[in-house]
Structure formats: C-alpha cells, structure tokens
Amino acid sequence: MTAPLLRARGLTKHFPLRGGLLGRTRAWVHAVDGVSFDVNAGETLGIVGESGCGKSTLARLLLRLVDPDAGTVTFEGEDVLRASPSRMKRLRRDLQLVFQDPYASLNPRLPIEDAVAFSLLVHGTPRGEARERARALLGHVGLDPRMHGRRYAHELSGGQRQRVNIARALVLDPRLLVLDEPVSALDKSVQAQVLNLLQDLKAERALTYVLISHDLNVIEYVSDRVLVMYLGEVVETGSAEALAESPRHPYTQALFASAPSMDPDRRMDRPPIAGDPPNPIDPPSGCRFRTRCPFAMPRCAEAPPPFVSVDPGHEVACYLYELTPAARG
Amino acid sequence: MAPLAGVEAATDAVAAVPAAPMSYWRTVGWRLGRDRTTLAAGGGLLVIVLAALLAPWLAPYDPSAGSIRLRLAWPGTPGHWLGTDEQGRDMLSRLLWGGRMTLVAGLTPVLVAFVVGSALGIAAGFVGRTTSTLIMRTMDIFYAFPSVLLAIAISGALGPGLANTLISLSIVFIPRVVRVAESATVQVKGLEYIAAARVSGAGMGAIVRHHLLANVLGPILVFASTQVSLSIILAAGLSFLGLGVTPPAAEWGLMLNTLRQSIYVNALVPALPGLAIFATSMAFNLLSDGLRDAMEVRG
DSSP states (O other), X not given: OOXXXXXXXXXXXXXXXXXXXXXEEEEEEEEEEEEEEEEOTTOEEEEEOOTTSSHHHHHHHHTTSSOOSEEEEEETTEEGGGXXXXXHHHHHHHEEEEOSOTTTTSOTTSOXXXXXXXXXXXXXXXXXXXXXXXXXXXXXXXXXXXXXXXXXXXXXXXXXXXXXXXXXXHTTOOSEEEEESTTTTSOHHHHHHHHHHHHHHHHHHTOXXXXXXXXHHHHHHHOSEEEEEETTEEXXXXXXXXXXXXXXXXXXXXXXXXXOOSOGGGOOOSOOXXXXXXXXXXXXXXXXXXXXXXXXXXXGGTSOOOEEEEETTEEEXXXXXXXXXXXXX | OOTTOOOOOSSSOOOOOOOOOOOHHHHHHHHHTTOHHHHHHHHXXXXXXXXXXXXXXXXXXXXXXXXXXXXXXXXXXXXXTTOBOTTOOBHHHHHHHHHHHHHHHHHHHHHHHXXXXXXXXXXXXXXXXXXXXXXXXXXXXXXXXXXXXXXXXXXXXXXXXXXXXXHHHHHHHHHHHHHHHHHHHHHHHTSHHHHHHHHTTOXXXXXXXXXXXXXXXHHHHHHHHHHHHXXXXXXXXXXXXXXXXXXXXXXXXXXXXXXXXXXXXXXXXHHHHHHHHXXXXXXXXXXXXXXXXXXXXXX
16 A cells, blocks of 8 residues: 555644633643544545534644644655745645635635635746636636636625635645535535535546545545544544444444434434533543443543454444454444 | 625526626725715815815915904904904914814824834734733733823823824824724634635735735724824814914814803804814714725625
C-alpha cells in the first residue's frame, strides 16, 4: 500500500474557558482528544458524529486554522503544523476547505467572481487571468458567470452559494478537500444536487475528500471509509459498508438506529439512545460513551478502551470486543 | 430587500434576462433616495452647510461690527431681518459666520475620531488578545468620565481656543468609536469568509483590506454620524462656558452665552443660535438614522 495522502496522529485541542476579572482559565473544553486517522489519495473519508462532538474543530485543525495542543498532521509526508509561513502558503493550495454555512462563508461586499478570484490573487495570479479562471470555474459548478458573476452572495440561493463555496475551494486546484457539513444547511433536493456535483468534481479532478457530516445518509452515500466520533474521540472506523451492515460500537449502532433510513428493511426496531452527550468540559472517565451506553460495565469507567480490530480495516474502541474478539457483543 | 434580488431557483442555471446586479453602495443610495425624512434632513443640512460656507458673500454686515444705538433689535427690523445682538451686531451675519465655527468644531473631532478610532478598534479586534487588552483597557479609562466632564477637563487644562476644543472633543469621541469598531471587527472576524480567506493563504493585511474593512467601516461610519450632533452640542457648550471659541468671534454656543443676559429684554434674539444648534444637530441625527436603515443590507 502506498503512503497515505493525509495523516493525522493524536490530534488534541482543548479550548480554554476564561472567566473572572483577569481572564484566567477556569476550565477546558475537550473539543478533540487524541484523534488519529489516515486519508488515502482518491478516497472519501466520512467523519460522522453528533453536533458538538468536535467534527468542525477537527476540520479546522487539519487546515491549521486552529493550532492543536498536541498531535501532528502530515500531508504527503510533510509536517503541516511545523511548515514555515511560505511553505504553509504553498500547502494551502493543496488543502482546501468548504464551509458549513453558505451564508456566513461569503463576503457580503464582494461579487462572487471576485470572492472566487481572491484566492488566486493571493497566490500571485494576475488580476485578469484570475477573474477569467474564476468565471470558468463558476460555469463549471453550474452557475452562469455572465448572469451570476457580478452578483453578491445575498442575491443567490443557498444552493447557489454553496456552489460558489465549492468553486472558491477548487480554484487553487487542491488535492484534498475538507468538506465541513457541506449540505446540512440546504434543502433535501438541493443537497442531492450539490452531492452529485461533488462526486462529479471528485472523479474529474482526482480529488480526495474528507467529508464531515452528522447525516448518516450523506455519509453513506459518498464515503468509502467512515470515522465515527463521540465527544472528541474516535470510537469506530471502517469501510462505509461494514459500518452500515454491522456497526460494532454501541454508539455507532445507536447512531444507525436513529437515522431515518431510506431503506424499509432497515427501519429502526430498537429505540435509539436517549439524552444529550455529556458536557465536554468534564467528560466521563474511561470510555466517554459509558454514561449513555446500554452495555456499560464497571471497567468502562476505569480507562479508555483501546482500539480493537474486529475485521481487517474495521476498528472499534470498546471493551465488548476485547472480551470476545470474534463475536458480536 | 434589494431591488433586483437574485433569481431563487432549485435549478441554478435558469435562463433569465441578465439584469445588471446592484453593488452594495448603489443599493444604499437607492434606498436613501426613497426615504423622504432622510432626504429632507439631508437637504436641510446642505442648506446649513452652504450658508456657512458662503457666509462671506451672504452675510449683509460685518459680523463683529456693532452699533450702540441698535442693540437687541427684534427680528423683522428693517435692515436686520433677524435683529441685532446685545452689541448691536447683525444677527443674520453672526449666525452665518457662527455656523462655520460650529460646524468645524462639530465635524472635525468626529472625523478625527472616525479615523483614529477605526484604526485602533480594528487593531484591537483583529490582532490578538494582548493588543486588544492594551487598547481597550486604555479606552476604558476615558470611559470612566462623563463625556461633558471629560471635554471640560481637557479644554480647561489646554486653555480656550478652537484648536484646543477640537483636541479635547476628539479625545472624547475616540474611545466611543474604538468600542464600536472593536465589536464590529470581532463579530466579522468570527465569520467563515474570514476563515476561508485564511485557508486560501491570504496574509493579515490582505484579509483586512479585502474582507474586513468593507464590512466594518459601514457600521462605524453610521455610529460616527450619530456622534456629530453631540459633538456640535458639546462644542457649543464649551464655547458657552468660555472654554471654546473666544469672543468676539461668532460661534453659536458663544452667542448663546453672551445673549443669555438679555433674555428678559428680548427673548427672541437669544433663542436664534439655540434654534440653529437644534436644527443642525437634529438634521445630523435624522440623516444618520436614515443612513443606518439604508445600510442594513442582507438579501
């Protein structure tokens, strides 16, 4: 096997919660805790989890929008977090991000073709050429540059704005695209259009995707491999089919059980988990899911469970599988 | 609503007549043009400013030449349509000339505060925690004093005169603008398009120039325009207290001060500079209200 395109190891980010007169740190929000994974060239890695589980923070860590407290990100063997400013600027051409909110992610005072061309200008492309390329790309993502190019974001619909966002991310010809909830703010019908556009673009430009979503249907539809996150930690990882067919971690099982499936054979027969995730300021000891887990054992509180390989390429962090490695829990 | 809102459609590539999209400022202009109150206030202001500018040509008399025999003439006196003051000087001429002083004293501090305050506020909001703490805590010190008291204290320390009035009023208004600029900057800084610009590899300077300024200067400008009327009143107030413009120069606040002793002899003449101050600050208030409404744009 070839080396992975992107490799994350032990990524950790705790946000300080400041308070009091002098702004002292009173507590830490455990947003992302020791997350490791590989992304191979050409694949789509889906990252799924409830809101607040650290998915978006993870996206920002990968792109160095937020500096991690610990861990490394390597892109093609190069340490992204230690890259010099000039190297980082070069790396940014390869690593791009599509944002979640199609409303906040476009500058309201910039015509959309200028918003797309801006990235090129930053990297020294002459103004005229940058605008030409931006217009061509807008046409490519399904917006008529003659009709929409000089328009402002507020004059476009949500789906159109998301197309602009995709064009902006693609204009630098990146190799890896991190998609942070790219369709969750859109209507169902528009979601399908945008997902299909993303699939087409991926095939055409040999892109690699890291797709972050809370929507299992979206994840299943586009991902090759899936990473399940709970409260800042990875609990299970495997191929999209393996996870859909035989989810192992009790959280993944609950997640699939609670997703409204399009498939009548897979309608829920068991009630999904109840309650909200615990507070990430003070996460439970040991396995973080134990407070909501129907199979929680005393030892779950003692130490976090290590990853156990249940099938090739299918790993789960749960004591149930350590006890009986081959069987279901 | 923008006049030519975009075509809302599920399928994006709808063949429609490509209407010229309106830029932000043209949309603002279009909205202002439909707001009668704001137009009237703007028109009134224009008249006041023009009258002040053209005072040397419009004023029928020398504003400092008086006549002992014609003191405190009532408005309507032939030759002196707005009457004369306690030294027999023509009120119309003095009001025209006084408007220049008052407008300069009202507008300059706000302009200075807009420039200096925006720069400091954007730096505080964008650069980092230490810079922010340094700037904002310094501004808080100025905030500890009521604005009138602060203006009087600084003017008192510096001594009377137009230049010192401008300095003291600028110091009064800078912290206010800094606060608004800082909060606008912090708000915009958190939006995803700033993060998108960082992801594209843009440096801090390019982000501020292309993405931040256009989105924060509008709100700051609107806030600053609301301060003009206060500045005019404070400037007039300082002159009234003898800390601003010095006699015999004509300035509305100063005129009010010298005429107040004659209020039992002739009640109408002392009211005129007051009316002028009221009308001007009111016009600025209405104008900034209209500006704020017109600039609140989102599809």
